[in-house]
Amino acid sequence: MNVKILLEYEGTAYSGWQRQKNAISIQEVLENAIKSITGEAVNVIGSGRTDAGVHALGQVANFKTQTKIPIEKLPYAINSKLPEDIVVKHAEIVPEDFHARFWAKAKIYTYTIYNAKFPSPLLKRYSYFYPRPLNVRAMKKAADMLIGTHDFASFMASNSPVKSTVRCIERLEVFQNGDIVKFEIEANGFLYNMVRIIAGTLLDVGINKKKANDIISIIKSKDRSMAGKTLPPQGLCLIKVIY
Amino acid sequence: MNVKILLEYEGTAYSGWQRQKNAISIQEVLENAIKSITGEAVNVIGSGRTDAGVHALGQVANFKTQTKIPIEKLPYAINSKLPEDIVVKHAEIVPEDFHARFWAKAKIYTYTIYNAKFPSPLLKRYSYFYPRPLNVRAMKKAADMLIGTHDFASFMASNSPVKSTVRCIERLEVFQNGDIVKFEIEANGFLYNMVRIIAGTLLDVGINKKKANDIISIIKSKDRSMAGKTLPPQGLCLIKVIY
Numbered sequence: 001m002n003v004k005i006l007l008e009y010e011g012t013a014y015s016g017w018q019r020q021k022n023a024i025s026i027q028e029v030l031e032n033a034i035k036s037i038t039g040e041a042v043n044v045i046g047s048g049r050t051d052a053g054v055h056a057l058g059q060v061a062n063f064k065t066q067t068k069i070p071i072e073k074l075p076y077a078i079n080s081k082l083p084e085d086i087v088v089k090h091a092e093i094v095p096e097d098f099h100a101r102f103w104a105k106a107k108i109y110t111y112t113i114y115n116a117k118f119p120s121p122l123l124k125r126y127s128y129f130y131p132r133p134l135n136v137r138a139m140k141k142a143a144d145m146l147i148g149t150h151d152f153a154s155f156m157a158s159n160s161p162v163k164s165t166v167r168c169i170e171r172l173e174v175f176q177n178g179d180i181v182k183f184e185i186e187a188n189g190f191l192y193n194m195v196r197i198i199a200g201t202l203l204d205v206g207i208n209k210k211k212a213n214d215i216i217s218i219i220k221s222k223d224r225s226m227a228g229k230t231l232p233p234q235g236l237c238l239i240k241v242i243y
Numbered sequence: 244m245n246v247k248i249l250l251e252y253e254g255t256a257y258s259g260w261q262r263q264k265n266a267i268s269i270q271e272v273l274e275n276a277i278k279s280i281t282g283e284a285v286n287v288i289g290s291g292r293t294d295a296g297v298h299a300l301g302q303v304a305n306f307k308t309q310t311k312i313p314i315e316k317l318p319y320a321i322n323s324k325l326p327e328d329i330v331v332k333h334a335e336i337v338p339e340d341f342h343a344r345f346w347a348k349a350k351i352y353t354y355t356i357y358n359a360k361f362p363s364p365l366l367k368r369y370s371y372f373y374p375r376p377l378n379v380r381a382m383k384k385a386a387d388m389l390i391g392t393h394d395f396a397s398f399m400a401s402n403s404p405v406k407s408t409v410r411c412i413e414r415l416e417v418f419q420n421g422d423i424v425k426f427e428i429e430a431n432g433f434l435y436n437m438v439r440i441i442a443g444t445l446l447d448v449g450i451n452k453k454k455a456n457d458i459i460s461i462i463k464s465k466d467r468s469m470a471g472k473t474l475p476p477q478g479l480c481l482i483k484v485i486y
Binding site: 055057119120125 | 361
């Protein structure tokens with residue numbers, strides 16, 4: 001059978017989602033946990049990669065298994081073999097052709113900036129600390145200009161191998177709550193480092209290094225160097241995958 | 244001069260606030276940091292102890308110093324010698340007789356329960372995971388009965404050496420937000436483990452192990468064994484000290 005699982009993880013200790021040599025990935029830890037309860041060498045397919053240090057509140061994955069463990073008991077069984085920073089929150093049987101990556105219609109990410117004079121020990125694992133005051137109104141204006149279907153080549157890490165750099169951002173909201181400035185972005189797909197580069201570009205707008213209207217020319221340029229820098233991974237969290 | 248500082252810390256890695264042998268305390272780390280920038284062996288007085296693993300968003304402390312570092316630069320100077328999980332957020336010069344513990348009029352703590360089917364990797368450092376459904380309405384009713392001036396002997400770790408076990412709880416609120424159940428409590432003083440025992444008692448009410456009305460007899464009994472268990476430290480956070 002084909003099993004879909006919902007995952008939460010703190011990415012701090014991992015080299016990212018994808019299995020790789022010489023580094024511990026979330027995929028590898030999950031596959032090992034599943035193997036230790038089912039005896040099967042499964043291939044766990046994630047909805048997409050998350051980079052080293054990136055968190056997930058709602059990552060989705062699937063794998064094929066012949067296990068006799070009842071589906072409602074499966075999360076408990078897998079969790080018993082997982083470290084505390086990775087948790088399976090739900091499991092269900094899905095059609096054989098369900099594929100966590102190919103079937104994903106959209107994803108929601110958040111990027112969190114801690115914007116205060118001094119860093120926060122209680123938030124440092126889950127946010128990017130930035131001490132200078134931000135013009136959130138300008139950031140919201142810039143965010144609005146990113147919404148829609150565009151060629152986001154300027155917002156992709158250089159030399160990423162993709163067929164098309166056109167994506168559709170359905171929603172890009174900027175929230176301010178006390179010392180927190182948070183972006184919530186929903187798109188039908190994301191280029192490599194796209195959310196972190198968008199966050200860096202909006203930050204540039206927030207400190208008046210760029211104007212909100214510059215977004216138009218940045219998109220048009222298809223030139224990575226025109227956009228802002230890639231903000232660090234700990235502020236990024238995969239919230240939800242939509243099927 | 245006498246300097247008052249405002250501190251945030253993540254308590255996970257520490258044996259608590261108070262300096263002790265064979266374990267790293269927040270007080271010791273702070274005193275060492277101050278010594279390395281001023282050359283002085285200072286005694287940092289906290290508003291009160293926090294236990295091992297307890298966090299603080301707004302701990303207050305004071306110390307005497309002859310340093311020539313301008314007061315507005317002092318947080319940056321001390322922070323440069325502190326680990327990332329302890330941060331000085333403010334410093335100000337106060338009257339010579341200001342004493343962080345004796346002058347404290349009240350304190351605000353929160354205790355956070357993560358109440359969901361599976362634990363949360365992203366919240367586990369700052370909350371107590373409890374999977375069974377909670378009757379929050381009953382918890383609120385019980386909380387109301389704790390408000391006011393009472394002898395809280397039942398809510399103090401056994402054999403704590405104190406003159407009086409009478410305290411006044413000004414405010415005790417129970418918030419529910421999604422999977423989070425949070426207590427916020429303000430009192431003119433707290434007995435040893437008081438907030439964590441109150442949290443454990445309210446939890447017992449939430450699972451109908453105790454009735455809200457039982458609070459009255461628990462207070463009257465002055466018997467620690469009548470109250471609930473002491474919940475673990477990671478859910479507790481010192482929010483604010485009021486002077």
